[in-house]
Amino acid sequence: MIPSFQTTFAVPLSCESCIKDVSTSLYKLDGITNVSADLKAQLVAVEGTTAPSAIVSAIQSTGRDAILRGSGGSDSAAVCILETHSKSVLDQVRGLIRMVQVSPTMTILDISIRGLTPGTYHATIRANGDISRGPESTGSVWEEQLPKSRGILGTLEISKSGMGSVFLDQPIQIWELIGRSVVVSKVKSGKFDREDPDTLVGVIARSAGVWDNDKTVCSCSGKTVWEERKEQADRGML
Structure with a gap:
């Protein structure tokens, strides 16, 4: 049996309704035990035993993108x-x-x-x-x-x-x-x-653990995570 673990995702959120839409979609997945969101930081934290790729797909089904920002503890x-x-x-x-x-x-x-x-x-x-x-x-x-x-x-x-x-x-x-x-x-x-x-x-x-990486702008390139996301998607990144 897989133990529960936490993952955080950058998600474009503009209001409480956005958070409700994302949460509703995620709770439909098997294995999700808790969903919380930080509107100001544009982050969604998910706890459970569900594959991160399934979580990304569920968030994308609401019309929003999602970028995994951290999984598990530091160095894990x-x-x-x-x-x-x-x-x-x-x-x-x-x-x-x-x-x-x-x-x-x-x-x-x-x-x-x-x-x-x-x-x-x-x-x-x-x-x-x-x-x-x-x-x-x-x-x-x-x-x-x-x-x-x-x-x-x-x-x-x-x-x-x-x-x-x-x-x-x-x-x-x-x-x-x-x-x-x-x-x-x-x-x-x-x-x-x-x-x-x-x-x-x-x-x-x-890679980063949960809350190890909450940056929204890369200090090297000056690009936002969403600008980098588009470049990665153009290269074929999932």
């Missing part, structure tokens, strides 16, 4: 942007994995992908984080030699629309994952084709 969240290394693909970003450690022995992984050929895909954590040559340089599956390798995350189905998602849990901790890579492919292991547009790779990086 990570993210992995999945890209193809095929030169035949213009927009190489194809997916995103959000990771939250919800207990000392469990991390949940929320995988969302689009733009792939329909079929069954394998998601695996690799031994190292070198993606300079795509999947070819990521090394073997993490803990591949063990009977129950924690590096084998599971499978997800890509529909005819080219989209797919899965919500998984593994007996791993965030600190063990930082700097490693993830491969999502129709091939579980062995020889990969770097030019295969349906094989995705990404490096696992630490």
